[in-house]
Amino acid sequence: MEIAFFIITALLTIGAAVAMVLSHNAVHSALWLVLNFFGVAVLYLLLNAPFLAMVQITVYAGAIMVLFLFVIMLLGSEQGQEEVNGLPWQTPVALVMGLLLVVMAGYALFFPGTPVPTTQTPNEIGAPDILARKLFSTYLLPFEITSVLLLVALIGAVVLTMKSREGDRV
Amino acid sequence: MRSIVTAMPLEAILTVAAALFCIGLFGALSRRNIIGILMGVELMLNAVNINLIAFWRYLEPTNTSGLIFAIIAITVAAAEAAVGLAMVIAVYRTRLTINADEVDTLRG
Numbered sequence: 001m002e003i004a005f006f007i008i009t010a011l012l013t014i015g016a017a018v019a020m021v022l023s024h025n026a027v028h029s030a031l032w033l034v035l036n037f038f039g040v041a042v043l044y045l046l047l048n049a050p051f052l053a054m055v056q057i058t059v060y061a062g063a064i065m066v067l068f069l070f071v072i073m074l075l076g077s078e079q080g081q082e083e084v085n086g087l088p089w090q091t092p093v094a095l096v097m098g099l100l101l102v103v104m105a106g107y108a109l110f111f112p113g114t115p116v117p118t119t120q121t122p123n124e125i126g127a128p129d130i131l132a133r134k135l136f137s138t139y140l141l142p143f144e145i146t147s148v149l150l151l152v153a154l155i156g157a158v159v160l161t162m163k164s165r166e167g168d169r170v
Numbered sequence: 171m172r173s174i175v176t177a178m179p180l181e182a183i184l185t186v187a188a189a190l191f192c193i194g195l196f197g198a199l200s201r202r203n204i205i206g207i208l209m210g211v212e213l214m215l216n217a218v219n220i221n222l223i224a225f226w227r228y229l230e231p232t233n234t235s236g237l238i239f240a241i242i243a244i245t246v247a248a249a250e251a252a253v254g255l256a257m258v259i260a261v262y263r264t265r266l267t268i269n270a271d272e273v274d275t276l277r278g
């Protein structure tokens with residue numbers, strides 16, 4: 001049961017990612033990415049991390065993808081400028097680099113140095129209440145630093161998109 | 171209750187994550203559209219998160235560090251997307267293009 005579920009989810013996730021990379025229309029690309037994020041959320045559920053799955057859906061599929069679609073439609077760049085191929089060698093080089101990484105990862109996976117020991121204790125650690133308790137006690141400092149990071153990103157985004165008074169075209 | 175730990179080896183999940191990372195890398199390297207590049211980067215960050223969760227679940231299920239790290243990585247990804255897209259808008263305003271090849275003012 002778990003095996004079938006995992007294989008279906010994995011195929012869906014990878015298929016959506018491939019479709020996202022190959023589709024030339026930026027809006028289609030973004031929608032494939034949403035499907036991919038949902039697949040990843042299901043993977044998190046399979047791995048007993050329900051809170052992470054919900055965060056994945058709200059933050060990635062919700063907030064980030066809405067931002068992406070908003071910018072794509074704001075700039076009217078659905079078709080992109082993919083036809084203007086300024087660097088013709090770039091695509092084959094990218095393909096070679098990606099395949100090289102696949103080969104390296106495959107080598108590391110199928111010729112392991114030492115077998116990975118797996119512990120099988122039943123756990124409720126992924127439950128939101130335990131996670132929250134940890135987040136607000138042991139990991140309070142990283143949590144606060146993250147909030148500062150978000151504040152910096154917020155201010156940065158506002159400053160970058162602010163209209164300057166004099167037209168300062170480069 | 172049976173769980174995925176007994177049903178699937180850790181390597182299967184790592185393979186999925188590695189495949190997603192490679193696809194994201196290819197997307198980030200092959201795209202001309204800056205938004206496409208950012209989407210590839212998001213895919214790669216996602217793959218890393220899957221790795222973190224898988225290692226937590228299989229090796230250290232009693233230790234929450236993996237989960238906390240994944241949550242912080244998601245936050246960083248959100249900040250990265252916000253600032254990246256703000257930069258896309260700023261570039262579009264001054265250059266009227268979002269093609270990464272045409273933004274070459276710093277080229278020597």
